[in-house]
Amino acid sequence: MKKLILFLFISISLLAQSKPYVLLVSFDGFRWDYMNRGITPNLEKIKKEGVWALSLQPTFPSKTFPNHQSIITGMYPENHGIIANSFEDKYKNEVYRMNDSNSVNNAKWYWGEAFWETAERQGIKTASYFWPGSEVKLSYRKPTYVEAYEHTRPYDTRIKGVIKWLQLPQEKRPHFITLYFSETDSKGHAFGPNSKEVNEAIKLLDEVAGKIFSKLEEINMKDSVNVIFVSDHGMTEIFKERVINVEKILAGYNCKFLDESVLMTIEPPKDKLKEVYDLLKKNENHFKVYYRHEVPEYFHFSNNYLIPSLVLIPDIGWNLLTEKGVKRMETVYVGGNHGYDNNHLDMHGFFIARGPNFKKNYFTGSLKNIDIYPLLCKIFNIIPRSNIDGKLERIEFILK
Incomplete structure (x- = not known):
């Protein structure tokens, strides 16, 4: 034994x-x-x-x-x-x-x-x-x-x-x-x-x-x-002048901003979805806006219900911010960030x-x-x- x-x-x-x-x-x-x-x-x-x-x-x-x-x-x-x-x-x-x-x-x-x-x-x-x-x-x-x-x-x-x-x-x-x-x-x-x-x-x-x-x-x-x-x-390096105030563009639309600074996701009121998308499309400058289902396939970022209806992807080094985010960036120095393409x-x-x-x-x-x-x-x-x-x-x- x-x-x-x-x-x-x-x-x-x-x-x-x-x-x-x-x-x-x-x-x-x-x-x-x-x-x-x-x-x-x-x-x-x-x-x-x-x-x-x-x-x-x-x-x-x-x-x-x-x-x-x-x-x-x-x-x-x-x-x-x-x-x-x-x-x-x-x-x-x-x-x-x-x-x-x-x-x-x-x-x-x-x-x-x-x-x-x-x-x-x-x-x-x-x-x-x-x-x-x-x-x-x-x-x-x-x-x-x-x-x-x-x-x-x-x-x-x-x-x-x-x-x-x-x-x-x-x-x-x-x-x-x-x-x-x-x-x-x-x-x-x-x-x-x-x-x-x-x-x-x-x-x-x-x-x-x-x-x-x-x-x-x-x-x-x-x-x-x-x-x-x-x-x-x-x-990547971040500069304060490379800021896009998305909330200002969408003033009055009562959108829900669920992420910001780099990737930004937005949930507009259901009856305003196309209107908000069209407005963002007209203002595309250093960023791209997509319906969730239209996010380019190479990102593999559309096939999930948790992803909000609109996805905004900025150019490298640019910041997509809400009003609150803009004010915070004016007072808090940020030297670098990630989350981009x-x-x-x-x-x-x-x-x-x-x-x-x-x-x-x-x-x-x-x-x-x-x-x-x-x-x-x-x-x-x-x-x-x-x-x-x-x-x-x-x-x-x-x-x-």
Whole structure:
């Protein structure tokens, strides 16, 4: 009996050891070209030991919550349900807001299956040290281990938390972990992508990348963990004179403005829909207006009832604002923003991956963030959801 128990213990241990390890790290707002500034020695070293892409294309709109969901589900926002950082279900009079924990943790908003759900269902323990959607209240839809988001949590504490998980006994240890840092996004918004403050943020995150690998080396896991660095979007410079007051154009129409600054969505009174559309069409200057069903197919932003009736997309760097938004911009300096056309290179993020499953010193062109989910499934040799938009054939060539 003792021999049988020992055999089973050894078998379970070997099975756990044979499973890959993946650490998915998000550097929010880290633009594709930030590594070209000569201030990222750690990331330069990592990319030469692995794979790096020219850029990582986000989905539209190129905003934080929609794209973190696209990365983790392999779906366009119109399909995974998180169509913006904040939006409304007009039929149920309910609102999703990225800074409201009650809505963010409500599983009803998340239509896609996150990779941790796919992995857990197929016998792989997962963990999240911050990632939008990881804190949902339904236990079967979140990772085994979850840290509740705390914006001011020290970066070293986050890294230590991940290392602690990787030192758990084999049967308890997660094999897929997410990790999140916001520095380049915060500084990009406040000071603009070409500022010295953003350069300092880039240096800080480069140090974070170096610490991750030094800590992995301390626990003898540097060469057994696949570490994937991604960003959800890029950043472009903003100027106060590039402002369009949409509410002023539509004065007297009693429209509901559901988003603003970059992508703007509008719900006019039903009997005024065409009239409002026609008025906006006549005033098109540095923006385009579309009925929801006419949004260009390449944006993949029409097939969802949560998207309001009218969608306004500005030229890169221009701001679509309400009266309140115009006044706020006059008093609060905004140096950079994102959310624009995801085909514009300023909106692209970055992608670097190093580990036992990846090729070495391999440089490729732009990748799509919706293809990361099927890539993860390939690494773990598990079955992906059948309704994803991502395609393995566009990305699997970066694996050994």
